[in-house]
Amino acid sequence: MLKLLIAACMSALAVTDAVAQQSLLERGGYLVNAVMACDGCHTPRGPAGLDMSRRFSGGSQVWDEPEYLVRGSNITPDRETGIGGWTANDMKRLLTEGKRPSGVPVAHQMPYPFYKILTPRDLDAVAAYSLSVPAVRNQVPAPVYRKPAHTELIPGAEKPFSDEMLKDPLKRGFYLGTIAHCMECHSRRPDGRADYVKWNGKGGYVFKTPKGTVTTKNITSHKTAGVGGWTDAELRRALTEGVDRTGKPFGPQMQRQFYFSKMTDQDLDAIVAWVRTIPPAE
Ligand code: HEC
Ligand code: HEC
Incomplete structure (x- = not known):
């Protein structure tokens, strides 16, 4: 009896967890797709606009500024050319502080100064959603940092x-x-x-x-x-x-x-x- 009860509780918990996870992904999807527009900088562009079949694999947007020469990075979980292995915390730190797990900061072309305002729940949601895309192999040339940027x-x-x-x-x-x-x-x-x-x-x-x-x-x-x-x-x-x-x-x-x-x-x-x-x- 007790065993059954425990099993029932566990599966109820698993269901609530799945629901919480889904609404987190849904919220993250909404923010990314309707408001924050990560694709505009991270999804390659073809003749017909954004190529969603290679979503988030970067490379086609280039910013050549006095302070830096950067491209939208490959932010898919591809191990060699993307951000495979990043945890939700790594993503959250990048989004709000602009620091990669390696410690190397990104240029502020990545609009992290605007993401410090994210509520804790929205930050979780955006991190969860952006880490949920499929891996795409695409080697993006390394960034060049020329001089300190003013943020x-x-x-x-x-x-x-x-x-x-x-x-x-x-x-x-x-x-x-x-x-x-x-x-x-x-x-x-x-x-x-x-x-x-x-x-x-x-x-x-x-x-x-x-x-x-x-x-x-x-x-x-x-x-x-x-x-x-x-x-x-x-x-x-x-x-x-x-x-x-x-x-x-x-x-x-x-x-x-x-x-x-x-x-x-x-x-x-x-x-x-x-x-x-x-x-x-x-
Ligand atoms: C990447 C740069 C960029 C971002 C981000 C951006 N804008 Fe703009 N916006 C422009 C440019 C450039 C124009 C002028 C467009 C043109 O004339 O083709 C413009 C024009 C406008 C206009 C028309 C004004 C006029 O007199 O015609 C409005 C309104 C506007 N933006 C509001 C916003 C709002 C609100 C946001 C955020 C939700 C936003 N923009 C985000 C660059 C941007
Ligand atoms: C205005 C353009 C722009 C927008 C919008 C943008 N990014 Fe970026 N992002 C960049 C650029 C450019 C870089 C590379 C900067 C560098 O190399 O220093 C970058 C870097 C990153 C990185 C670091 C990857 C690496 O190189 O190690 C991650 C992760 C990231 N962006 C995620 C996101 C997410 C998630 C969103 C939407 C919530 C987003 N970005 C929105 C331009 C943008």
């Missing part, structure tokens, strides 16, 4: 939020906008440095690409210089369809609808509400 943190986003804080729509919007690293581009000064205080949301940085240049826009609540005059619906459409106020498609940097169109209504509303609170600047 800034967004005021208020230096440490983990709590689940309780996410119930407040504005805090939730700030949280999502941070992990979607909007300000990586929109608070970059023309000289390339991030400034989340004086340059918060102001735009003005010019991306040079083989196809031409694109200037980051002002997304502060300034009525004319920023998006203060836009309706909520227009802001939402910019995120979910990748078009400006007139319906004209954005350049590649702001073509983020592949991810943001998967966001829940509640989260989209929260991001839009937060954008509206960015102090006006011009």
Whole structure:
């Protein structure tokens, strides 16, 4: 009798565990696929866009900056060319501190400064999900670090939020906008440095690409210089369809609808509400 009871308890525990694990993976999948857009930097691009059959195997995105020359790494569990053997704790340390298990830090092109705000549960979820992808063999050239990079943190986003804080729509919007690293581009000064205080949301940085240049826009609540005059619906459409106020498609940097169109209504509303609170600047 006792044995049976113990067996019943054990299997009930195993079921609860499986459910907890699944919802962790689901939450991680949602954050990665709809908000954090790891694929944009870590999944190889083919002629038809992201090649999901080689998901997370890196190599095709290159950043050649004065401080470093890096490529999106192979973050699949391939033993020789990826991050095979990394534990959830290794991944969590990389995501929030930018340190590999070897101790070698990554360039801040990997947006770890934006991930310090992740709630403990969301950090677990993102680590679990990102470690669950299949291994893909792809040797990515080693990074080159040229000189120390200056890393800034967004005021208020230096440490983990709590689940309780996410119930407040504005805090939730700030949280999502941070992990979607909007300000990586929109608070970059023309000289390339991030400034989340004086340059918060102001735009003005010019991306040079083989196809031409694109200037980051002002997304502060300034009525004319920023998006203060836009309706909520227009802001939402910019995120979910990748078009400006007139319906004209954005350049590649702001073509983020592949991810943001998967966001829940509640989260989209929260991001839009937060954008509206960015102090006006011009
Ligand atoms: C804006 C582009 C960008 C985004 C978004 C991004 N990464 Fe990265 N990541 C990089 C780059 C570039 C590197 C390599 C940096 C280096 O070599 O110094 C990197 C490195 C890493 C590494 C270290 C692997 C190694 O080289 O040892 C891991 C793990 C990682 N990223 C996971 C993720 C996960 C998970 C996400 C999404 C939650 C993510 N990244 C989002 C650009 C990005
Ligand atoms: C990788 C860089 C990058 C990231 C990340 C990014 N943006 Fe943008 N964004 C741009 C660029 C560049 C433009 C200008 C696009 C163009 O003109 O083609 C733009 C344009 C916009 C516009 C249109 C403004 C106008 O006047 O037309 C809005 C609104 C906007 N971004 C909001 C956001 C929000 C909110 C986020 C985060 C959820 C975000 N962006 C993330 C680079 C980025």
